[in-house]
Amino acid sequence: MVRTNDDTTVAAIRQWLGEVNDPEVPVLSILDLGIVRDIRVGQPDSSQSTPVPHPGQVEIVITPTYSGCPAMDMIRMQIVAALNQHGYERVKVTTVLSPAWTTEWMSQEGKDKLRAYGIAPPNPLQQVCQIRPFHREEAVQCPRCGSYHTSLISEFGSTACKALYKCADCKEPFDYFKCH
């Protein structure tokens, strides 16, 4: 994922990006979400054939979760602000659409943080994404009591990436980060 034309710099930038959180699910960093696709650092003596940033410039390549995700503009601003703070004045944020983002790119740490926050983390991809109406519901585990005795309230939740469930055991409603 990371183009290592300067390992130390890239590692440092990566660490700073880990402090940029998703404004809509603030418990997740953009690294946990898996939307950072590449970190490119401009080299004075670059001889690479692929287009690289100018010397002193840093390019962060991100991909949106959903096409209409309103958090993307905010995330772009936060990336620039975070790197400016660490002395990088020339920061370029590029958005790519392909390959399309999937919840498979979410880190295990991210999934654990989600659960602790009260949002059920996404199931592995193969379970879902069926086109048929009234398909068999996914087995989603309640993030509060751990029960699988849960049911779907609505396929669309408070943000594009979540669905609304309720738990039949602890009786609490909860968000499920949809497998995508």
Added chain:
Amino acid sequence: MTHSTALIQYTLHLADDSLILGHRNSEWTGHGPILEQDIALSNIALDLIGQARNFYQYAAELINAGRQPAPRNIPGPAVNPSPVTEDQLAYLRDGWDFKNCLLVEQTNGDWAKTILRQFFFSAYQTTLYERLTQGRDKTLAAIAAKSHKEGIYHLRWSSEWVIRLGDGTEESHTRMNNALDELWKFTGELHTATPYEVETATAGIGPGLSQLRPQWEEKVKEVFDEAGLSYPPAIWMQTGGKEGRHTEQLGYILAEMQFLQRAYPGCEW
């Protein structure tokens, strides 16, 4: 028509379909029958408008890169040093420049009509995007791949509602049939190719629309069967929207959607 002109028109057509349906759906925000479905339709609107933005950005890029004539009303790169933007394409074109199909501009009516409109469109859009993903234009293929995943949700959600209403109470069944009467005549246009669609299909960018038709019919029949609705017989179909000949409904949308940018050009908030 040169190749890039057709590609620009095709990209604008894809953008306009998503923007206009997204705008229509957004009219329900705050008015949905129950909170969960209000949120569902608003989320679908958000997906569609996000897809439209991706297509408009690409159309603007093509116009700027090829020094193509900008659509009417927009100072193009030939006379204006500043490049055409996605916002100009959405907010400054007039009705006859919009290339959305007639189906998506139809009024919301009741919940049944909104649902059926979404179902007809999603059944079309998912098959289209599936094929567009394999097309020769890399940017359109990437947007389509991303949007297809979202379209699956829209199709499943609207299918379930068509079944729920069609197979529900006497009143919901009647309303579904009324919606069908109003909307069926606009479905033929989905698979009637315009010259720019023929040209992009020939170039291997988009699919031949007639090839998508059987899949669409199969999906509609399958859902109608479960919903207890009869698949309508062949009738005269209205067309023209994709070439800028619209029903009166589009004008009302544009009047509301474009007012601010026309009255206060370049306004930001």
